[in-house]
Amino acid sequence: MTNTVSLCNLSELPRNGALGFDPFNEGRDTVFVVDTIHGPVAYRDLCPHYGSTSLPWRKNAYLNSAADKIICAAHGAEFQINTGVCVSGPCVGQSLTPVPIKIAEDGFILASIHQ
Numbered sequence: 801m802t803n804t805v806s807l808c809n810l811s812e813l814p815r816n817g818a819l820g821f822d823p824f825n826e827g828r829d830t831v832f833v834v835d836t837i838h839g840p841v842a843y844r845d846l847c848p849h850y851g852s853t854s855l856p857w858r859k860n861a862y863l864n865s866a867a868d869k870i871i872c873a874a875h876g877a878e879f880q881i882n883t884g885v886c887v888s889g890p891c892v893g894q895s896l897t898p899v900p901i902k903i904a905e906d907g908f909i910l911a912s913i914h915q
């Protein structure tokens with residue numbers, strides 16, 4: 801089943817930053833959005849190294865210190881922001897699961913999430 805959920809407004813997304821969301825009230829963030837120069841991208845908050853591991857060590861800490869890669873705090877895997885492909889760490893070549901998003905006319909980021 802695919803659900804469309806509103807995550808936040810573009811104005812709430814930090815420039816070159818990331819935010820995590822719990823759209824299904826699971827008690828943890830399961831989707832995150834990263835701001836990029838080409839617009840926001842979204843992924844499931846699951847590391848491909850161990851498929852049920854959440855990436856950040858604290859809320860919204862999805863990016864490395866240079867803010868140029870997505871990072872998994874568990875074992876240091878780094879992922880390209882625009883593709884989600886792991887380029888460093890224990891799961892090189894594997895990818896985060898992308899979440900299709902679109903921007904509504906009112907600026908809200910709408911995600912299509914398959915459950």
Ligand code: FES
Nearest residue numbers: 847849872875877
């Ligand atoms: S669980 Fe993410 S790098 Fe190991």
